[in-house]
Amino acid sequence: MPFCKYLLLTLCVITMSCSKPSTTYDVVIKGGRVMDPSSSTDKIMNVGILDGQIAALSEEEMSGTTTIDATGLVVAPGFIDLHEHGMTDETYGIMVRDGVTTAFELEVGTDSVAKWYAAREGGRYVNYGVSAGHIRVRMNVLGDQGAFLPSDKAITDKATPEQIAAMQSLLAKGLKEGAVGVGFGMAYTPGATVEEFEAMLTIAKQNKATSFIHARGGLDGIKEAITSATAIGTPLHIVHINSSGGAQTSEALQLIQEARDQGHDITTEAYPYEAGMTRIESALFDGWEQWSDEQIAIHQWPETGEFLNRESFARYRAQGGGIIIHSRTEAMTMTAIASPLSMIASDGFLADGKGHPRTSGTYSKVLGKYVRELKVMTLMEALAKMTLQPAQRLETYAPQMAKKGRLQVGADADITLFNADEVIDQSTYMEPTLAPKGIPYVLVGGKIVIQEGQLNEAVRPGVAIRN
Ligand SMILES: [Zn+2]
Incomplete structure (x- = not known):
């Protein structure tokens, strides 16, 4: 070998060994089964976390300030809940035990978006966001006395053109203040006409925001929502297809599929309870x-x-x-959960320990009962419904979401670790706060919020998600 070539080779060897910096990560998740629906990765690997982000994914040894032994555990992107009403520390603390790392109130939303975000500043257990909500805006403009949902005028009254214009500007203001979508609950506001509904959808369209709707009852309500959204040309997400579809869940899903086949951006979600x-x-x-x-x-x-x-x-x-x-029957629930069209969302609500068990057990129940026991879908399919699909639903309008719902280098380190053989919900209608089994670790922004199944109350890495 000529001398210069030999030198070059030697230099290369030296450079290679020198250029391998021994990074110490903030956290290393060691030896878990990394599952990422966005890349179909399903492989035993180590995860290195630095400054709140996933910095390395590899089979090679990594050193970390903190190391979590994930042997026997699935390492998945943190779950993203598009439909949740608690929005308090109590509820966030319960949801994170179920693997949720980002929680949204998009159905009811709020009429004062800036205030809503300001009230949650300073860190929460999970990331959080809200919609500008037609229900709340209608209550505001018509002077309804209800505390959370309408109880009088917003139920019964038909709005004047001036009142509709006032609702439009409140929604537009909410979007300007950072809301991640527009919320609707036509079932709660029977006094709202189709004209009023479409006037609000126009604001969503102008802002390129998705609308999240609890449609009026039955298939007709779902048809009304799809017809108006497709006529206006604005994306629509129909909340809890299991609840809105009931005995006609299959037909409701069919309506959504037909609209999608025609090129309309319509999505839906379900929760796993009767x-x-x-x-x-x-x-x-x-x-x-x-x-x-x-x-x-x-x-x-x-x-x-x-x-x-x-x-x-x-x-x-x-x-x-x-x-x-x-x-509802179990068959109706299964139809909704198993459909490739439906994301998983809890519709959770809980206050002072009382509420619906779905707040505590939606995700663990899908993983334990519907994936492991009933095998209605694969684990990867279920994870996509809990992570990637909800992130994609929001990311065009709320770009922060493009770094969530994925377990990839460069993504936010929102990560849920669970034991696929053991994970199951335990909450009941009488004891709705019971923690699920089999979710020992949950990280939000690289910080360990759930450690060995326990909530670390001092750790509040959750940040606001805005458009
Ligand atoms: Zn709801």
Whole structure:
């Protein structure tokens, strides 16, 4: 070998060995089964985290200030919940145990977006965001007295053209203040006409924001939402297709598929429970006096666990509060959860330890019951519905989401570690706060929020997600 060539080779060897810097990562997740739906990666690897981001993914040894032994655990992107109502430390602390790292209130939303974000500054357990909500804006403009959902004027009144214009400018203001979408609950605002609905959708279109809607009851309500959104040409996400579709969930999914086949941007979501929950004083129960005894008896009062009769229903409706509605069969739930069209979202709500068990157990229940036990989809398919799909739903309008829902170098280190053989929900209608099993670690922005199954209350890395 000529001398110069030999020198070059030697130099290369020296450079190679020198250029391999021994990075010390903030956190190393060691030896877990890394699953990333965006790249179809499913491989035992180490994950190196630096400054809140995933800095390395490899089979090679890594050294970290903190090392988590992930042997036997799946290492997945943190779950993104597009539909949640608690929005308090209590609820965030419960959701993160179920693997959620980013939580959104997009259905009801708010009429004061800047205030909503300001109230959550200074760190939360999870990342958070909100929509500019038509329900709340309508309550504001019409002077409804309801606390969370409409209880009088926003249910009954038809808005004047001036009032519709006032609602439009409140929605536009909310989007300017950072809201990640526009929220609707036509089932809660029967007084709102299609013209009013479409006037609000126009604001969404002008801003290129997606609308998130709890449609009016039955297939007609879903048709109305799709027809208006496609006519205006604005993206639409239909919340809880299991609840809105009920016995006609398959037909409802078919409507969405047909709209998608025609090139419209329509998506949906589901939660894995046969019962829903909402406020007993809301418009959903208008005309309940005409119901049969059997219809009334599917309603459960969570404070006491009692199933209601005509007398107790009237009494609690006058008092107001959350009510559980056992309205669907297991087959309906399975249809909604298994559909490739539906993302997983909790619709969780919980306050002072009372509420719906889906707040604590949506994600662990899908992974344990529907993936492992019933095998209605693969683990990778389920993870895509919990991570990549919700991130993609939001990322064109809220670019922060393009770095979430993926386990890749450069992505935010929002990571959930679970044992695929053990993960399962434990919360019940009577004990809705019970933590799931099999989710020992959850990281948000590279910080360990759940450690050996316990909430680390001092760690609040969650940040605001804005458009
Ligand atoms: Zn909801």
